[in-house]
Amino acid sequence: MKKDIHPNYKQIKTVCTSCNTEHVFGSTAEKVNLDVCSNCHAFYTGDRSTVKARGRVERFNKILEKSKKTN
Template sequence: MKQGIHPEYHATKIVCTSCNTEIEVGSTAEGLRVDTCSNCHPFYTGKQRFANAAGRIDKFNKKYGMK
């Protein structure tokens, strides 16, 4: 590796703005903030809602004459 061209790699905290969970990781950036994390994301928690999708499917089937 060449000397002096690589960014500093250090421990930093990622903070979720939705649930305030802090995760410590290694990164070249400092103080990262994310909107959702695996602790509060509906896909990982199993609390997904499919109510809107069902209405869209019915609308599609009605529009294109599928049974």
């Protein structure tokens, strides 16, 4: 391998914007933004039912808006 052509691999700290949990991992990037992590994502927490319910409510509200526009 050629010398001095590879990016520097280092340990970086980043904070999840949803739950403010700090994570440390290796990366070649200077800064990484996390919107959702394994501590707050519905798939990992087992709170998937609320996500489904929220989707149903949003879908109902869209249908309700359409019916109000046609009347």
